[in-house]
Amino acid sequence: MSKNNNYSYIGIAFIVLVFGIIFIPKIIDRISNDDVIRNESRSDFVGDKKAPLSDLAFIEINNEPKKVPAFSFTNQNGKIITNKDYEGKVYVIEFFFTTCPTICPRMNANLIQIQNTFKDFEDFGVASFTINPDYDTPEILKAYAKHYGVTNPNWHLMTGDKDSIYKLANEGFNLYTGENAEVEGGFEHSGNFALIDKNGFIRSRKDKFGNPIIYYRGIVSEAEQVDEDGVKEEISALKEDIKKLLNE
Incomplete structure:
Protein backbone atom coordinates (compact mmCIF):
# COMPACT_ATOMS: atom_id res chain seq x y z
CA MET A 1 0.00 0.00 0.00
CA SER A 2 1.38 3.42 -0.98
CA LYS A 3 1.90 6.35 1.35
CA ASN A 4 -0.71 8.32 -0.59
CA ASN A 5 -3.38 5.72 0.22
CA ASN A 6 -2.36 5.82 3.88
CA TYR A 7 -2.75 9.59 3.90
CA SER A 8 -6.19 9.27 2.27
CA TYR A 9 -7.47 6.86 4.91
CA ILE A 10 -6.04 9.01 7.68
CA GLY A 11 -7.78 12.08 6.19
CA ILE A 12 -11.14 10.32 5.95
CA ALA A 13 -10.84 9.03 9.51
CA PHE A 14 -10.01 12.52 10.72
CA ILE A 15 -13.09 14.02 8.99
CA VAL A 16 -15.38 11.32 10.48
CA LEU A 17 -13.92 11.97 13.94
CA VAL A 18 -14.47 15.74 13.64
CA PHE A 19 -18.07 15.23 12.41
CA GLY A 20 -18.76 12.95 15.36
CA ILE A 21 -17.33 15.40 17.88
CA ILE A 22 -19.23 18.39 16.49
CA PHE A 23 -22.58 17.09 15.22
CA ILE A 24 -23.52 13.90 17.08
CA PRO A 25 -23.96 15.65 20.48
CA LYS A 26 -26.20 18.23 18.78
CA ILE A 27 -28.34 15.52 17.19
CA ILE A 28 -28.67 13.70 20.53
CA ASP A 29 -29.59 16.97 22.25
CA ARG A 30 -32.29 17.73 19.62
CA ILE A 31 -33.81 14.26 19.99
CA SER A 32 -33.80 14.46 23.80
CA ASN A 33 -35.61 17.82 23.56
CA ASP A 34 -38.17 16.49 21.05
CA ASP A 35 -37.07 19.06 18.45
CA VAL A 36 -36.87 16.53 15.66
CA ILE A 37 -40.28 15.12 16.45
CA ARG A 38 -41.88 18.50 17.03
CA ASN A 39 -40.49 20.34 14.00
CA GLU A 40 -39.69 17.75 11.39
CA SER A 41 -42.33 15.06 11.73
CA ARG A 42 -44.28 14.72 8.52
CA SER A 43 -47.47 14.17 10.49
CA ASP A 44 -47.28 17.80 11.64
CA PHE A 45 -47.71 18.96 8.07
CA VAL A 46 -50.74 16.74 7.62
CA GLY A 47 -52.38 18.57 10.52
CA ASP A 48 -51.73 21.90 8.84
CA LYS A 49 -53.71 20.95 5.76
CA LYS A 50 -57.38 21.88 5.80
CA ALA A 51 -59.60 18.84 5.46
CA PRO A 52 -61.41 18.79 2.12
CA LEU A 53 -65.16 19.31 2.01
CA SER A 54 -67.28 16.21 1.64
CA ASP A 55 -69.77 15.64 -1.17
CA LEU A 56 -72.67 16.82 1.02
CA ALA A 57 -74.65 19.71 -0.43
CA PHE A 58 -75.15 23.11 1.15
CA ILE A 59 -78.83 24.04 1.37
CA GLU A 60 -79.16 27.33 -0.50
CA ILE A 61 -81.77 30.07 -0.18
CA ASN A 62 -81.55 32.83 -2.82
CA ASN A 63 -78.23 31.34 -3.95
CA GLU A 64 -76.75 31.70 -0.47
CA PRO A 65 -75.83 28.76 1.79
CA LYS A 66 -78.38 28.60 4.60
CA LYS A 67 -77.03 28.97 8.14
CA VAL A 68 -78.74 28.18 11.41
CA PRO A 69 -80.48 31.38 12.61
CA ALA A 70 -79.41 32.85 15.93
CA PHE A 71 -81.36 31.39 18.86
CA SER A 72 -81.29 31.49 22.63
CA PHE A 73 -83.29 29.09 24.82
CA THR A 74 -83.09 27.30 28.18
CA ASN A 75 -82.00 23.66 28.28
CA GLN A 76 -82.96 20.78 30.57
CA ASN A 77 -80.39 21.90 33.15
CA GLY A 78 -81.69 25.47 33.31
CA LYS A 79 -78.75 26.81 31.30
CA ILE A 80 -79.10 29.34 28.46
CA ILE A 81 -77.99 27.74 25.20
CA THR A 82 -77.43 29.65 21.97
CA ASN A 83 -76.36 28.72 18.46
CA LYS A 84 -72.83 29.74 19.45
CA ASP A 85 -72.67 26.80 21.86
CA TYR A 86 -72.77 24.55 18.80
CA GLU A 87 -70.00 26.28 16.87
CA GLY A 88 -67.31 23.79 15.87
CA LYS A 89 -69.72 20.89 16.28
CA VAL A 90 -71.69 18.69 13.89
CA TYR A 91 -75.23 18.37 15.17
CA VAL A 92 -78.75 17.19 14.42
CA ILE A 93 -81.84 19.35 14.94
CA GLU A 94 -85.35 18.19 15.82
CA PHE A 95 -88.63 19.77 16.95
CA PHE A 96 -90.67 17.67 19.38
CA PHE A 97 -92.73 17.76 22.58
CA THR A 98 -92.58 15.47 25.59
CA THR A 99 -96.26 14.49 25.61
CA CYS A 100 -96.27 13.58 21.93
CA PRO A 101 -98.08 10.23 21.63
CA THR A 102 -97.12 9.42 18.06
CA ILE A 103 -93.87 10.22 16.23
CA CYS A 104 -91.68 11.84 18.91
CA PRO A 105 -90.89 8.63 20.83
CA ARG A 106 -89.73 7.03 17.58
CA MET A 107 -87.69 10.08 16.61
CA ASN A 108 -85.92 10.23 19.95
CA ALA A 109 -85.27 6.50 20.04
CA ASN A 110 -83.47 6.95 16.71
CA LEU A 111 -81.54 9.94 18.06
CA ILE A 112 -80.45 7.91 21.08
CA GLN A 113 -79.07 5.29 18.71
CA ILE A 114 -77.22 8.02 16.78
CA GLN A 115 -75.94 9.48 20.08
CA ASN A 116 -74.52 6.10 21.06
CA THR A 117 -72.90 5.63 17.66
CA PHE A 118 -70.94 8.87 18.13
CA ALA A 127 -80.45 20.28 19.45
CA SER A 128 -84.02 19.42 20.45
CA PHE A 129 -86.60 22.21 20.62
CA THR A 130 -89.94 21.64 22.31
CA ILE A 131 -92.98 23.01 20.51
CA ASN A 132 -94.99 22.90 23.75
CA PRO A 133 -92.91 25.18 25.97
CA ASP A 134 -95.87 26.05 28.20
CA TYR A 135 -95.75 22.50 29.55
CA ASP A 136 -92.18 21.46 28.80
CA THR A 137 -90.24 23.21 31.54
CA PRO A 138 -86.55 22.48 32.14
CA GLU A 139 -87.59 20.03 34.86
CA ILE A 140 -89.91 18.16 32.49
CA LEU A 141 -87.23 18.10 29.81
CA LYS A 142 -84.64 16.79 32.26
CA ALA A 143 -86.88 13.91 33.28
CA TYR A 144 -87.59 13.18 29.60
CA ALA A 145 -83.86 13.16 28.82
CA LYS A 146 -83.20 10.75 31.67
CA HIS A 147 -86.03 8.47 30.57
CA TYR A 148 -84.68 8.16 27.03
CA GLY A 149 -81.03 7.90 28.04
CA VAL A 150 -79.60 11.22 26.90
CA THR A 151 -75.95 11.23 27.97
CA ASN A 152 -74.22 13.44 25.38
CA PRO A 153 -73.32 16.75 27.07
CA ASN A 154 -73.89 18.46 23.71
CA TRP A 155 -77.49 17.27 23.52
CA HIS A 156 -79.63 20.15 24.72
CA LEU A 157 -83.42 19.85 25.03
CA MET A 158 -84.58 23.43 24.91
CA THR A 159 -87.62 25.44 25.90
CA GLY A 160 -88.48 29.13 25.80
CA ASP A 161 -90.69 31.66 24.10
CA LYS A 162 -93.25 29.83 21.95
CA ASP A 163 -93.34 32.39 19.15
CA SER A 164 -89.54 32.32 18.87
CA ILE A 165 -89.50 28.51 18.72
CA TYR A 166 -92.21 28.42 16.05
CA LYS A 167 -90.43 31.08 14.02
CA LEU A 168 -87.18 29.11 14.24
CA ALA A 169 -88.97 25.98 13.02
CA ASN A 170 -91.17 27.44 10.30
CA GLU A 171 -88.92 30.20 8.97
CA GLY A 172 -85.46 29.24 10.14
CA PHE A 173 -85.63 25.61 9.02
CA ASN A 174 -88.87 25.33 7.06
CA LEU A 175 -89.80 22.43 9.32
CA TYR A 176 -93.54 22.84 9.80
CA THR A 177 -94.74 23.29 13.37
CA GLY A 178 -98.20 24.31 14.55
CA GLU A 179 -100.93 23.85 17.13
CA ASN A 180 -103.97 21.84 16.14
CA ALA A 181 -106.54 20.78 18.71
CA GLU A 182 -107.99 18.25 16.28
CA VAL A 183 -104.87 16.08 16.02
CA GLU A 184 -103.67 13.62 18.61
CA GLY A 185 -101.46 15.42 21.12
CA GLY A 186 -102.66 18.88 20.05
CA PHE A 187 -99.62 19.76 17.92
CA GLU A 188 -98.42 19.14 14.40
CA HIS A 189 -94.77 19.00 13.42
CA SER A 190 -92.32 17.47 10.98
CA GLY A 191 -90.75 14.14 11.78
CA ASN A 192 -87.59 15.17 9.95
CA PHE A 193 -84.09 15.94 11.20
CA ALA A 194 -81.82 18.72 9.93
CA LEU A 195 -78.06 18.16 9.78
CA ILE A 196 -75.71 21.04 10.63
CA ASP A 197 -71.98 21.26 9.95
CA LYS A 198 -69.26 22.71 12.18
CA ASN A 199 -69.71 26.17 10.68
CA GLY A 200 -73.47 26.29 11.24
CA PHE A 201 -74.55 25.51 7.67
CA ILE A 202 -77.45 23.18 6.88
CA ARG A 203 -76.14 20.25 4.85
CA SER A 204 -77.54 17.11 3.24
CA ARG A 205 -76.75 14.43 0.71
CA LYS A 206 -78.15 14.54 -2.80
CA ASP A 207 -80.79 12.33 -4.37
CA LYS A 208 -80.26 10.32 -7.57
CA PHE A 209 -81.09 13.42 -9.62
CA GLY A 210 -78.39 15.49 -7.93
CA ASN A 211 -80.77 17.56 -5.79
CA PRO A 212 -80.29 17.98 -1.99
CA ILE A 213 -82.69 15.84 0.03
CA ILE A 214 -82.57 18.76 2.55
CA TYR A 215 -83.81 16.74 5.55
CA TYR A 216 -83.58 13.20 6.90
CA ARG A 217 -86.62 11.15 7.89
CA GLY A 218 -86.48 10.70 11.64
CA ILE A 219 -89.35 8.32 12.24
CA VAL A 220 -88.40 5.03 10.57
CA SER A 221 -85.61 3.11 12.31
CA GLU A 222 -82.74 1.20 10.77
CA ALA A 223 -84.17 -2.04 12.14
CA GLU A 224 -87.54 -1.40 10.45
CA GLN A 225 -85.98 -0.54 7.08
CA VAL A 226 -89.38 0.65 5.78
CA ASP A 227 -92.60 1.71 7.47
CA GLU A 228 -96.14 0.48 6.81
CA ASP A 229 -96.44 2.89 3.89
CA GLY A 230 -93.25 1.67 2.26
CA VAL A 231 -91.21 4.75 3.26
CA LYS A 232 -87.53 3.83 3.61
CA GLU A 233 -85.46 4.66 6.66
CA GLU A 234 -82.81 7.39 6.44
CA ILE A 235 -81.11 6.96 9.82
CA SER A 236 -78.28 4.95 8.27
CA ALA A 237 -77.76 7.68 5.67
CA LEU A 238 -77.76 10.31 8.42
CA LYS A 239 -75.06 8.39 10.32
CA GLU A 240 -72.91 8.17 7.21
CA ASP A 241 -73.27 11.89 6.60
CA ILE A 242 -72.50 12.83 10.19
CA LYS A 243 -69.21 10.96 9.79
CA LYS A 244 -68.44 12.93 6.64
CA LEU A 245 -69.02 16.25 8.37
CA LEU A 246 -66.98 15.22 11.41
CA ASN A 247 -64.07 14.58 9.04
CA GLU A 248 -64.31 17.98 7.31
Whole structure:
Protein backbone atom coordinates (compact mmCIF):
# COMPACT_ATOMS: atom_id res chain seq x y z
CA MET A 1 0.00 0.00 0.00
CA SER A 2 1.38 3.42 -0.98
CA LYS A 3 1.90 6.35 1.35
CA ASN A 4 -0.71 8.32 -0.59
CA ASN A 5 -3.38 5.72 0.22
CA ASN A 6 -2.36 5.82 3.88
CA TYR A 7 -2.75 9.59 3.90
CA SER A 8 -6.19 9.27 2.27
CA TYR A 9 -7.47 6.86 4.91
CA ILE A 10 -6.04 9.01 7.68
CA GLY A 11 -7.78 12.08 6.19
CA ILE A 12 -11.14 10.32 5.95
CA ALA A 13 -10.84 9.03 9.51
CA PHE A 14 -10.01 12.52 10.72
CA ILE A 15 -13.09 14.02 8.99
CA VAL A 16 -15.38 11.32 10.48
CA LEU A 17 -13.92 11.97 13.94
CA VAL A 18 -14.47 15.74 13.64
CA PHE A 19 -18.07 15.23 12.41
CA GLY A 20 -18.76 12.95 15.36
CA ILE A 21 -17.33 15.40 17.88
CA ILE A 22 -19.23 18.39 16.49
CA PHE A 23 -22.58 17.09 15.22
CA ILE A 24 -23.52 13.90 17.08
CA PRO A 25 -23.96 15.65 20.48
CA LYS A 26 -26.20 18.23 18.78
CA ILE A 27 -28.34 15.52 17.19
CA ILE A 28 -28.67 13.70 20.53
CA ASP A 29 -29.59 16.97 22.25
CA ARG A 30 -32.29 17.73 19.62
CA ILE A 31 -33.81 14.26 19.99
CA SER A 32 -33.80 14.46 23.80
CA ASN A 33 -35.61 17.82 23.56
CA ASP A 34 -38.17 16.49 21.05
CA ASP A 35 -37.07 19.06 18.45
CA VAL A 36 -36.87 16.53 15.66
CA ILE A 37 -40.28 15.12 16.45
CA ARG A 38 -41.88 18.50 17.03
CA ASN A 39 -40.49 20.34 14.00
CA GLU A 40 -39.69 17.75 11.39
CA SER A 41 -42.33 15.06 11.73
CA ARG A 42 -44.28 14.72 8.52
CA SER A 43 -47.47 14.17 10.49
CA ASP A 44 -47.28 17.80 11.64
CA PHE A 45 -47.71 18.96 8.07
CA VAL A 46 -50.74 16.74 7.62
CA GLY A 47 -52.38 18.57 10.52
CA ASP A 48 -51.73 21.90 8.84
CA LYS A 49 -53.71 20.95 5.76
CA LYS A 50 -57.38 21.88 5.80
CA ALA A 51 -59.60 18.84 5.46
CA PRO A 52 -61.41 18.79 2.12
CA LEU A 53 -65.16 19.31 2.01
CA SER A 54 -67.28 16.21 1.64
CA ASP A 55 -69.77 15.64 -1.17
CA LEU A 56 -72.67 16.82 1.02
CA ALA A 57 -74.65 19.71 -0.43
CA PHE A 58 -75.15 23.11 1.15
CA ILE A 59 -78.83 24.04 1.37
CA GLU A 60 -79.16 27.33 -0.50
CA ILE A 61 -81.77 30.07 -0.18
CA ASN A 62 -81.55 32.83 -2.82
CA ASN A 63 -78.23 31.34 -3.95
CA GLU A 64 -76.75 31.70 -0.47
CA PRO A 65 -75.83 28.76 1.79
CA LYS A 66 -78.38 28.60 4.60
CA LYS A 67 -77.03 28.97 8.14
CA VAL A 68 -78.74 28.18 11.41
CA PRO A 69 -80.48 31.38 12.61
CA ALA A 70 -79.41 32.85 15.93
CA PHE A 71 -81.36 31.39 18.86
CA SER A 72 -81.29 31.49 22.63
CA PHE A 73 -83.29 29.09 24.82
CA THR A 74 -83.09 27.30 28.18
CA ASN A 75 -82.00 23.66 28.28
CA GLN A 76 -82.96 20.78 30.57
CA ASN A 77 -80.39 21.90 33.15
CA GLY A 78 -81.69 25.47 33.31
CA LYS A 79 -78.75 26.81 31.30
CA ILE A 80 -79.10 29.34 28.46
CA ILE A 81 -77.99 27.74 25.20
CA THR A 82 -77.43 29.65 21.97
CA ASN A 83 -76.36 28.72 18.46
CA LYS A 84 -72.83 29.74 19.45
CA ASP A 85 -72.67 26.80 21.86
CA TYR A 86 -72.77 24.55 18.80
CA GLU A 87 -70.00 26.28 16.87
CA GLY A 88 -67.31 23.79 15.87
CA LYS A 89 -69.72 20.89 16.28
CA VAL A 90 -71.69 18.69 13.89
CA TYR A 91 -75.23 18.37 15.17
CA VAL A 92 -78.75 17.19 14.42
CA ILE A 93 -81.84 19.35 14.94
CA GLU A 94 -85.35 18.19 15.82
CA PHE A 95 -88.63 19.77 16.95
CA PHE A 96 -90.67 17.67 19.38
CA PHE A 97 -92.73 17.76 22.58
CA THR A 98 -92.58 15.47 25.59
CA THR A 99 -96.26 14.49 25.61
CA CYS A 100 -96.27 13.58 21.93
CA PRO A 101 -98.08 10.23 21.63
CA THR A 102 -97.12 9.42 18.06
CA ILE A 103 -93.87 10.22 16.23
CA CYS A 104 -91.68 11.84 18.91
CA PRO A 105 -90.89 8.63 20.83
CA ARG A 106 -89.73 7.03 17.58
CA MET A 107 -87.69 10.08 16.61
CA ASN A 108 -85.92 10.23 19.95
CA ALA A 109 -85.27 6.50 20.04
CA ASN A 110 -83.47 6.95 16.71
CA LEU A 111 -81.54 9.94 18.06
CA ILE A 112 -80.45 7.91 21.08
CA GLN A 113 -79.07 5.29 18.71
CA ILE A 114 -77.22 8.02 16.78
CA GLN A 115 -75.94 9.48 20.08
CA ASN A 116 -74.52 6.10 21.06
CA THR A 117 -72.90 5.63 17.66
CA PHE A 118 -70.94 8.87 18.13
CA LYS A 119 -70.42 8.67 21.89
CA ASP A 120 -66.65 9.09 21.50
CA PHE A 121 -66.90 12.32 19.50
CA GLU A 122 -66.77 15.50 21.57
CA ASP A 123 -67.69 17.57 18.50
CA PHE A 124 -71.06 15.89 17.93
CA GLY A 125 -74.34 17.07 19.43
CA VAL A 126 -78.12 17.28 19.16
CA ALA A 127 -80.45 20.28 19.45
CA SER A 128 -84.02 19.42 20.45
CA PHE A 129 -86.60 22.21 20.62
CA THR A 130 -89.94 21.64 22.31
CA ILE A 131 -92.98 23.01 20.51
CA ASN A 132 -94.99 22.90 23.75
CA PRO A 133 -92.91 25.18 25.97
CA ASP A 134 -95.87 26.05 28.20
CA TYR A 135 -95.75 22.50 29.55
CA ASP A 136 -92.18 21.46 28.80
CA THR A 137 -90.24 23.21 31.54
CA PRO A 138 -86.55 22.48 32.14
CA GLU A 139 -87.59 20.03 34.86
CA ILE A 140 -89.91 18.16 32.49
CA LEU A 141 -87.23 18.10 29.81
CA LYS A 142 -84.64 16.79 32.26
CA ALA A 143 -86.88 13.91 33.28
CA TYR A 144 -87.59 13.18 29.60
CA ALA A 145 -83.86 13.16 28.82
CA LYS A 146 -83.20 10.75 31.67
CA HIS A 147 -86.03 8.47 30.57
CA TYR A 148 -84.68 8.16 27.03
CA GLY A 149 -81.03 7.90 28.04
CA VAL A 150 -79.60 11.22 26.90
CA THR A 151 -75.95 11.23 27.97
CA ASN A 152 -74.22 13.44 25.38
CA PRO A 153 -73.32 16.75 27.07
CA ASN A 154 -73.89 18.46 23.71
CA TRP A 155 -77.49 17.27 23.52
CA HIS A 156 -79.63 20.15 24.72
CA LEU A 157 -83.42 19.85 25.03
CA MET A 158 -84.58 23.43 24.91
CA THR A 159 -87.62 25.44 25.90
CA GLY A 160 -88.48 29.13 25.80
CA ASP A 161 -90.69 31.66 24.10
CA LYS A 162 -93.25 29.83 21.95
CA ASP A 163 -93.34 32.39 19.15
CA SER A 164 -89.54 32.32 18.87
CA ILE A 165 -89.50 28.51 18.72
CA TYR A 166 -92.21 28.42 16.05
CA LYS A 167 -90.43 31.08 14.02
CA LEU A 168 -87.18 29.11 14.24
CA ALA A 169 -88.97 25.98 13.02
CA ASN A 170 -91.17 27.44 10.30
CA GLU A 171 -88.92 30.20 8.97
CA GLY A 172 -85.46 29.24 10.14
CA PHE A 173 -85.63 25.61 9.02
CA ASN A 174 -88.87 25.33 7.06
CA LEU A 175 -89.80 22.43 9.32
CA TYR A 176 -93.54 22.84 9.80
CA THR A 177 -94.74 23.29 13.37
CA GLY A 178 -98.20 24.31 14.55
CA GLU A 179 -100.93 23.85 17.13
CA ASN A 180 -103.97 21.84 16.14
CA ALA A 181 -106.54 20.78 18.71
CA GLU A 182 -107.99 18.25 16.28
CA VAL A 183 -104.87 16.08 16.02
CA GLU A 184 -103.67 13.62 18.61
CA GLY A 185 -101.46 15.42 21.12
CA GLY A 186 -102.66 18.88 20.05
CA PHE A 187 -99.62 19.76 17.92
CA GLU A 188 -98.42 19.14 14.40
CA HIS A 189 -94.77 19.00 13.42
CA SER A 190 -92.32 17.47 10.98
CA GLY A 191 -90.75 14.14 11.78
CA ASN A 192 -87.59 15.17 9.95
CA PHE A 193 -84.09 15.94 11.20
CA ALA A 194 -81.82 18.72 9.93
CA LEU A 195 -78.06 18.16 9.78
CA ILE A 196 -75.71 21.04 10.63
CA ASP A 197 -71.98 21.26 9.95
CA LYS A 198 -69.26 22.71 12.18
CA ASN A 199 -69.71 26.17 10.68
CA GLY A 200 -73.47 26.29 11.24
CA PHE A 201 -74.55 25.51 7.67
CA ILE A 202 -77.45 23.18 6.88
CA ARG A 203 -76.14 20.25 4.85
CA SER A 204 -77.54 17.11 3.24
CA ARG A 205 -76.75 14.43 0.71
CA LYS A 206 -78.15 14.54 -2.80
CA ASP A 207 -80.79 12.33 -4.37
CA LYS A 208 -80.26 10.32 -7.57
CA PHE A 209 -81.09 13.42 -9.62
CA GLY A 210 -78.39 15.49 -7.93
CA ASN A 211 -80.77 17.56 -5.79
CA PRO A 212 -80.29 17.98 -1.99
CA ILE A 213 -82.69 15.84 0.03
CA ILE A 214 -82.57 18.76 2.55
CA TYR A 215 -83.81 16.74 5.55
CA TYR A 216 -83.58 13.20 6.90
CA ARG A 217 -86.62 11.15 7.89
CA GLY A 218 -86.48 10.70 11.64
CA ILE A 219 -89.35 8.32 12.24
CA VAL A 220 -88.40 5.03 10.57
CA SER A 221 -85.61 3.11 12.31
CA GLU A 222 -82.74 1.20 10.77
CA ALA A 223 -84.17 -2.04 12.14
CA GLU A 224 -87.54 -1.40 10.45
CA GLN A 225 -85.98 -0.54 7.08
CA VAL A 226 -89.38 0.65 5.78
CA ASP A 227 -92.60 1.71 7.47
CA GLU A 228 -96.14 0.48 6.81
CA ASP A 229 -96.44 2.89 3.89
CA GLY A 230 -93.25 1.67 2.26
CA VAL A 231 -91.21 4.75 3.26
CA LYS A 232 -87.53 3.83 3.61
CA GLU A 233 -85.46 4.66 6.66
CA GLU A 234 -82.81 7.39 6.44
CA ILE A 235 -81.11 6.96 9.82
CA SER A 236 -78.28 4.95 8.27
CA ALA A 237 -77.76 7.68 5.67
CA LEU A 238 -77.76 10.31 8.42
CA LYS A 239 -75.06 8.39 10.32
CA GLU A 240 -72.91 8.17 7.21
CA ASP A 241 -73.27 11.89 6.60
CA ILE A 242 -72.50 12.83 10.19
CA LYS A 243 -69.21 10.96 9.79
CA LYS A 244 -68.44 12.93 6.64
CA LEU A 245 -69.02 16.25 8.37
CA LEU A 246 -66.98 15.22 11.41
CA ASN A 247 -64.07 14.58 9.04
CA GLU A 248 -64.31 17.98 7.31
